[in-house]
Amino acid sequence: MPPKLSFSAHLSDRASVSKRGICSIYRSFFTQPEVTLQDKYKVFQAAVRSILTYAAQVWGQNKYLAAEQLQVYFVKLVLKLPRNSPNYILHLEANLEPIFIYTLTQHYKYLLKVLSTMSATRLPQIVAKEDEFRGHCLLFSKGEWLEKDGQFSVNWSSQAYCNYTIFVGVVLALVSAIQIYRMARYIVQGTDSNFLSAFVDVVGCLCLCGMSVVAAVMITFGFIVWCNNMTMRFPSCDMASGQDIDKQDGIDTSNFYIELGTAQFGAWASMACWVGLSVFALLKMCQQHQIRNMRARTFQLLVFIMVKPMSFNIYFKELRYV
Known part of the structure; x- marks a missing residue:
């Protein structure tokens, strides 16, 4: 049972446990130069998914600030960024998806599995269809x-x-x-x-x-x-x-x-x-198509200028008198 019957408090407690687990191997693992950044991210995701996002299939449709704050803390710790670094810079530098994307994906995968594969006598199927x-x-x-x-x-x-x-x-x-x-x-x-x-x-x-x-x-x-x-x-x-x-x-x-x-x-x-x-x-695709055509024509014109500068001067004079 979550403490004080509040899931937010329970999730904050799980986030604290995850943070202690990460800090316990910080010097022996995260500070080692031979360990790549991707390996550090994998260890972080393993800790988060086993402790913090446990049973996300049930509650993953909701976004909780405690989970996202843990990821922000980890990115600042690994990249040695100042505490007042904006969050959008963290997402650009770390290229990590929010934890909410993972929990939401797990939740919808569970719903699809319940409705499509489980037997009608299973409790999740009965609850889903009741x-x-x-x-x-x-x-x-x-x-x-x-x-x-x-x-x-x-x-x-x-x-x-x-x-x-x-x-x-x-x-x-x-x-x-x-x-x-x-x-x-x-x-x-x-x-x-x-x-x-x-x-x-x-x-x-x-x-x-x-x-x-x-x-x-x-x-x-x-x-x-x-x-x-x-x-x-x-x-x-x-x-x-x-x-x-x-x-x-x-x-x-x-x-x-x-x-x-x-x-x-x-x-x-x-x-x-x-x-x-x-x-x-469809309008966006047409706009992108026009932009591609403009870039192609600009590139062809630049090549024409560099290869045949005299011909370009004649072509430019003809355009002036048209």
């Missing part, structure tokens, strides 16, 4: 109303519909986090992407846009199929919320209309965002 509908997928589910007891006999659809939308959401969140980190590095370093990077962005945005469209359409039409069954008994689909319509499966219909409506809005909003990002990425 909801009001007892693990059933509402999208495209059909059924018929029974006259004897007024219950709804559901023919549940495939779980693949819901798994796909969850997968798209996880992928979009992971790609968004990576892009935020990428753009932040460009801003800090004062650089910009090249033509190849812009082309990859265009292809990636188009693929993610297509995945978002499929997920949004799947949620919309799947929800319509379910609501059509609900309106056979209730005046509107939202009035079926909270009604005990399927005692056999033991589902809880409370707030399903709001939850699915929110998911539908989020899917279409995400699709709109990725369409905009695709347009901006």
Whole structure:
């Protein structure tokens, strides 16, 4: 149990233990000239990942200042930088990713593993899928109303519909986090992407846009199929919320209309965002293409000037009189 029931305090305690471990081998390892900087980084990462970021698969979606402060302390210690050195200089000199990138990657890898590979009887799979509908997928589910007891006999659809939308959401969140980190590095370093990077962005945005469209359409039409069954008994689909319509499966219909409506809005909003990002990425690629053409023409002109200076003077005079 973390001290004082606070995970931040627990993480600060783990950071102190990691710092003591690093300091214990500072003179015998980190100060040796024959040890390369990359080997020092590997030892630091081993200490951090075994002590500080233990079980990051569970809590890795959150960023904690104590973890990042430990990395800043290590970089200043190894490179012998003053304590008031700005953090952006540390990232440029050490070329180390923030610890949050590692913990976030571990968290999403764990979620994907739970949803794709673990058996349905495993506790993580049960916890991940436990909801009001007892693990059933509402999208495209059909059924018929029974006259004897007024219950709804559901023919549940495939779980693949819901798994796909969850997968798209996880992928979009992971790609968004990576892009935020990428753009932040460009801003800090004062650089910009090249033509190849812009082309990859265009292809990636188009693929993610297509995945978002499929997920949004799947949620919309799947929800319509379910609501059509609900309106056979209730005046509107939202009035079926909270009604005990399927005692056999033991589902809880409370707030399903709001939850699915929110998911539908989020899917279409995400699709709109990725369409905009695709347009901006395409404009960026066109700009980088123009810059490459300008550089190529400038280089050709410089070669022409150095090889044939007299011809260049004649060419320049002709341009003046055009």
